Amino acid sequence: xxxxxxxxxxxLVEFFDGMAKTTWLSKIHNQLKELTGSWQGLSVLDVxxxxxxxxxxxxxxxxxxxxxxxxxxxxxxxxxLLESKGASNSKLIIxxxxxxxxxxxxxxxxxxxxxxxxxxxxxxxxxxxxxxVKPRGVIAMLNPSPDMSPQKATHYADVHNMTGFERETLxxxxxxxxxxxxxxxxxxxxxxxKKGLTQVEHVSVLDGLATITVGVK
Numbered sequence: 001x002x003x004x005x006x007x008x009x010x011x012l013v014e015f016f017d018g019m020a021k022t023t024w025l026s027k028i029h030n031q032l033k034e035l036t037g038s039w040q041g042l043s044v045l046d047v048x049x050x051x052x053x054x055x056x057x058x059x060x061x062x063x064x065x066x067x068x069x070x071x072x073x074x075x076x077x078x079x080x081l082l083e084s085k086g087a088s089n090s091k092l093i094i095x096x097x098x099x100x101x102x103x104x105x106x107x108x109x110x111x112x113x114x115x116x117x118x119x120x121x122x123x124x125x126x127x128x129x130x131x132x133v134k135p136r137g138v139i140a141m142l143n144p145s146p147d148m149s150p151q152k153a154t155h156y157a158d159v160h161n162m163t164g165f166e167r168e169t170l171x172x173x174x175x176x177x178x179x180x181x182x183x184x185x186x187x188x189x190x191x192x193x194k195k196g197l198t199q200v201e202h203v204s205v206l207d208g209l210a211t212i213t214v215g216v217k
Contacts, residue, residue: 009071013051017077019169020053024162028142028205028212029054032113035203035214036138042108047097047129048115052078059087066107068095097125105134113142114173117181123191130195133217139197140214144177146184148209156207174209188213 039062046055049067058065067078075092082090095101110129116122129139153174157167185202192200197215
């Protein structure tokens, strides 16, 4: 499994920004934020922040918003979005999930959606998230489950009357998922527990096609 580089994502800013605004992914972002608790006065990190849509939910709540992405163009898009939302508390940094450009115990909340499953060695990315989170801090991820496949994503789209770009993005995610990592809950438990996380909770989304996982350091 090959690790992708930032240049590969640079031309996809419009696609990923549109995907982050779809009904299905927006709903998941809202769920994920709710599961991590209040961001009031906290430092929040998004690893693989894309165009910053998830971080933007905390503009008037978090003490600090930090977005890290491999893609220079994604970071530029994040800067533009957060500035347009009135953010004065954001840091957007080009960086690698395997070597986050942050000191130890920097943030209270670390997020990663649609990223860890792409990595050849997701445990390395998880270890870095844990490193930069303060004790008793929260880590939250979104990953596809073993049920995610083009066939089941198509069925989900049919059942929920999804058309156009909404449908296209979900099915594209399912196509990528089949050649990367898809996780059962017990696999996620093992991975997180091995790294010392506690209070691990899984929330099924998209009728079981994906899972939000939250743990405490």
